[in-house]
Amino acid sequence: MDFNTAAETNIFDRPKILGKAVPRRDGPLKTTGRAPYAYERHDVAEGQLVGYPLGSAIAKGRILSMDTEAARAAPGVRAIVTTLDMEAMPVPSEMHTAHLFGGDKVEHYHQAIAVVVAETFEQARAATALIKVEYDADEGAEFDLLAAYEKMKDTPVDPEVSKGDFETAFANAAHRIDRTYVTTPQNHAQMEPQATVAAWDENGNVTLWTSNQMIQWAKKAVAKTFEMDVEKVRVDSPYVGGGFGNKLFIRSDVVLAALGAKAAGQPVKLAMPRPFVMNNTTHRAGTVQRIRIGTDAQGKIVALAHEGTSNTLPGGSGEDATNQSQHFYAADTLLIATRLAEMHLPEANAMRAPGEASGLMGLEMAMDEMAEELGMDPVQFRLVNDTDTSPATGKKFSDRNFARCLTEGAERFGWENRNTTPGSRREGDWLIGHGVAGAFRPSPATTSGARVRLQADGRIIVETDMTDIGTGSYTIIAQTVAEAMGMDIEDVEVRLGDSAFPVSSGSGGQFGAVSSTAGAYAACTALRREVARRIGHNDADGLSFARGNVTAGAKETPLVDIAPEGEIVAEDKVKFGSFRKDRMVATFAAHFVEVGVNAWTGEVRVRRMLGVCDAGRIMNPTTALSQVIGGMVMGVGAALSEEIAVDTAKGVFINHDLANYEVPVHADIPEQEVVFLDTLDPVSGPLKSKGVGELGLCGVAGAVANAVYNATGVRAREYPITLDKLLDGLPEV
Amino acid sequence: MRAFSYEKVKNPAGAAARAAEVANAKFVAGGTNLLDLMKLEIETPLHLIDVNGLGLDRIEGTDDGGLRIGTLVRNTALAADERVKRDYPVLTRALMAGASGQLRNKATTGGNLLQRTRCPYFYDTAMACNKRKPGSGCAAQAPGAFSRQLGVVGVSEACIATHPSDMAVAMRALDAVVETVMPEGETRAIPLADFHLLPGHTPEVETALKPGELITAVTLPAPVGGHQSYTKVRDRSSYAFALVSVALIRQPDGSGAVALGGVAPKPWRNAAADKLLPEGAKAVMAELMKDARPTEQNRYKIKLAERTLASALNEAKG
């Protein structure tokens, strides 16, 4: 199916099941422990041994020697593979930066340097500790983003976007601010660590039962890393215990399990220990963001510059905090530039809403500061600078209702009742403040395929290598198919995550829901055609599919009668035409937050949150709500507590467990209110829906930060806003 | 984790005797700290002596009107005990501010006192740490280190780790005493004030316990009344160790006791500071922090401690 023009009125406009709050299909399985995660796939391969990884103890340098004698002699040990046994394996894909294994060169702390395979987990772990490694560490390597920024900030770079004469417009602006914001590196901190069961057969085929968001990428990456034929690789990942981008790409668990299995001649399972997840996999890079805004006397932005600097391993792309600033607000002139500070910290890569999540932490605080400079209400300031066209590309937004998010949100939240003098509202021990921020995140879509199999009993099986990372893919795909075929949702079975299934979009960049449901719809369209043929029609136009029947004129045929012997299989994929790129397809939100700041100690507690989202058709209010409230929780973490602590001399993420990397706990999260505007975006896809998975996080931290300022009068420009950054500005005791 | 052997013993004296007899033995109680450390090979005992089931899980009155808390009393049970809630509310509050429900159900009184530091470098065996490996250095004080959560006072060049317990801070304010039995069978009583040691040049030596010595109980003197509070300040509302905590007992005449957590290698209290309570937080804190040697990153704790005490005093005055 080619999606080459905007969707017209179609079956999804009079939905019976799409758009309904259907409960998550995987919910009961997960809450009762019946959804097997990768490490629990005991039944898929017999004779599983256990692998345990060893990570490098230095961040940069070479390995001189590895003594595995004691480890090999340890009880239960069946195989050991060290990085010195082979040359560096190829980097798995262009989207990876670090080598995952092989060779004597160390690129970052806890790079995988050995895997020990033993009969039990305890044996493997104990033996790993017996390996002695001699290093030649590079002295004087630097790991300090702020120091690197100081050195590079005055060196000119080619801007990514330069529209008009920013410098002149800024110099002549009636009002202006010039501020620098800092975000620290963050970890995805998903519950399930990377884990893989690997098994080779006698023909050199490998199967990897793993936890991954992008099955096709994983399959190709395994083939590239092992320099083998891609058709010899199978990847299976039906349940993923959280990913947030940390599982977009294969990581060393896959490589170590496969190497270990090969060496031991038996299947091997391996899960990453938590510190290893933190230092061996990927993180969201830290950023330093200089933002300059100039406005005219009425508050219209005449000049906007956003320069972002982030850390990366050499050759990587860091975190681009500037993207939203190109498109979000009307700006007469623009200057957008990025710098990469190369250093040997672990690989920086995508984490939920890469770019915008960090970029809006800077931009939305800057918008608040600019509004204050102007003496203008921050909601009003954003409204004044609303736009239906991206200032950087000149392209029109396909559908943009940001102004409604702001005004309806302000109304619901009681924004007008807030105190406008920072630091002046106190209830007992608590200083009370309110903040607002806008959110913007593109809503891309990408080719996605599916197969639908109409069974003799009238049920349908859907197969696609799409993943459900806790987002609700199983559920919304079932809804889409039930809608398209006019069936009960109970009669639709959805199978995901297996590379033997048609290639889908996968889960990432909030493109998964839009793309994979459209792919399922494409397959259903093919099936409807085939059903039509079976009842003597050339195509499905004019036929109606409802209540498990197909009706042609007066003749009603139950679907159970269509394929009495065997099944009918139809497969197709959706391809999104270039017309979609002529528009900016994006999602928007406004977030409103109330905080209390303890006047004595500076502890910040969020008291109330509201998010108003504009994301096209909401396919399932339950799963969409879960995505947004989950994003809001993550935003509170980003604002107040989540920080990878970098030892800037050793290049180590030192708070590498979930006791020390502080994501919010239940007690940190107040009642959250979420409103979805009833919008439709026909340019986005046949279902007129857009992504919400990343939107929910965007802007939240900025709203929290602005509320903290409103409460205290202290403007902390370095996230997370921990109490030590507020203490000096709090009222005397 | 290294392979280890395990035994259950019959009585407290027997436990102590066995611990002295078997090389590299340790007691295990709730296991919530020890087992984690063993998995990481920060602790590597070859033999574990299980002290559960020795009848040390009772809370009973003492002759002088105080309470004797058996070492195996779980944190949850101790916090919920009616006598503790009524007569020693600072202790209930401190316990409830610690860890999580599941951990408190397992954690024991003795184990809590003996839990080891949460310094992140102590937890990473690739890092230099004098406490874990004497003489290897202190990574937390090297240039570029992350020391925001570590100690500011009572610390040394060898180590700036804090003692992480909340319970111990309240017990220190209550003048608790630790009761033990030695391998030879004698018993002794160690005031909590003398129980934890400052690091000096030997941060690996953390308590006054002798090899094999078993904690049997902690006793609290007769109730002192007054307004009692435990204020724990941290980066999230729950499930985090204290950046600073303040156990306060304030009598109507303004006198009382104050002990700090999160700032030192042991619950931090001194008599001179207590005497200054009527003068307010600033005076008390000047005394408690007089020999402070903070890092750039944790200097804020000095101000935070003062403000936290001020808050607690404000609340006590009602």
Ligand SMILES: Cc1cc2nc3c(=O)[nH]c(=O)nc-3n(C[C@H](O)[C@H](O)[C@H](O)COP(=O)(O)OP(=O)(O)OC[C@H]3O[C@@H](n4cnc5c(N)ncnc54)[C@H](O)[C@@H]3O)c2cc1C
């Ligand atoms: C994630 C997490 C968060 C936590 N948060 C907090 C917090 O916020 N505040 C807080 O105060 N604590 C916190 N804790 C620590 C917790 O309170 C301790 O782990 C617990 O109190 C230890 O008690 P246990 O009985 O399990 O000790 P064990 O782990 O069994 O033993 C600890 C040590 O004590 C020794 N030992 C035990 N009993 C005796 C005895 N009778 N005589 C001599 N030696 C003995 C053992 O040999 C061992 O060395 C946290 C722990 C975890 C894992």
Ligand code: SF4
């Ligand atoms: S502060 Fe103490 S525990 Fe931490 S690294 Fe230094 S010596 Fe080890």
